[in-house]
Amino acid sequence: MPATSQPSESPVAKGVFFKQFRIGILLLVLALVALDAWLAGARTQDWSDTERIAVYPIAGDPGLQTRRYLDRLDEDAFNPVEKYFAAQGSRYGIQNTQPVELKLRTELTRLPPRPPVDTGMLKTAWWSLRLRYWAWQVTRDDPGPYTRIRLFVVFHDPASRRELPQSHGLRKLLVGVAHVFASRNQESVNSVVVAHELLHTFGATDKYDPATNLPVYPHGFAEPERQPLFPQRFAEIMGGRVPVSPQSAEIPPGLGSTLVGATTAREIAWPQ
Numbered sequence: 001m002p003a004t005s006q007p008s009e010s011p012v013a014k015g016v017f018f019k020q021f022r023i024g025i026l027l028l029v030l031a032l033v034a035l036d037a038w039l040a041g042a043r044t045q046d047w048s049d050t051e052r053i054a055v056y057p058i059a060g061d062p063g064l065q066t067r068r069y070l071d072r073l074d075e076d077a078f079n080p081v082e083k084y085f086a087a088q089g090s091r092y093g094i095q096n097t098q099p100v101e102l103k104l105r106t107e108l109t110r111l112p113p114r115p116p117v118d119t120g121m122l123k124t125a126w127w128s129l130r131l132r133y134w135a136w137q138v139t140r141d142d143p144g145p146y147t148r149i150r151l152f153v154v155f156h157d158p159a160s161r162r163e164l165p166q167s168h169g170l171r172k173l174l175v176g177v178a179h180v181f182a183s184r185n186q187e188s189v190n191s192v193v194v195a196h197e198l199l200h201t202f203g204a205t206d207k208y209d210p211a212t213n214l215p216v217y218p219h220g221f222a223e224p225e226r227q228p229l230f231p232q233r234f235a236e237i238m239g240g241r242v243p244v245s246p247q248s249a250e251i252p253p254g255l256g257s258t259l260v261g262a263t264t265a266r267e268i269a270w271p272q
Helices: 010-041 064-074 075-091 119-140 184-201 263-266
Strands: 050-059 101-103 150-158 168-169 175-181 243-245 248-250
Touching: 050 064, 050 119, 064 150, 075 101, 075 184, 119 150, 119 175, 150 184, 168 184, 175 184
Parallel strands: 050 101, 050 150, 150 175
Antiparallel strands: 168 175, 243 248
């Protein structure tokens, strides 16, 4: 009986193998990235150490007012946020007297990608990927010390616009984008916006109705057990506004008019 040779592997089979191999490598890389992001996020909720935040200022417009403001900007502008975290953390038993430290970095010239008007899942996911890539691009050559959280603060001339673009903070990216006014008179309100978005990166969620901007009871109320319930004296920082009646709420004038509520504290791993 004549000897038979072993059939060689077909090109189709080889193509399937290499395709599956590439997919496997991609899945492994994605898993490692997800694990790294999870570990970094978990470390940001270890309040025994000071979490240093890299703050990158950006001019939101070419106006002279914005330019003058940014030329005078220093880290003192963010001291109220640091003190707020210390005071609110102390209310929940945080022993660290400086939970966060905001470090001003070099001004950037590129604006972050705008979030989609349509909040569908695919468009939001695509925007999140674009934001991640943009944040990496504009900070990759930063010689400053390593920080896990990056906060991009975009300053706008108050004379050129009455309403600011939507700010946002993403826990999974450890990135926040805060749109504020380039005005000394607005710094107290700016601090509220910065603290709110920064808390998002630590794991806090919004506690207001996006359709009405009204805080949602009870988690969006600073004092949900107050009697009578209205008017509230403070805004829950993630509720965003001070409820004065069932149908109305006011923007807090500064961080002194806000509190970190129990649900927000639980989300960012503060003791209860």
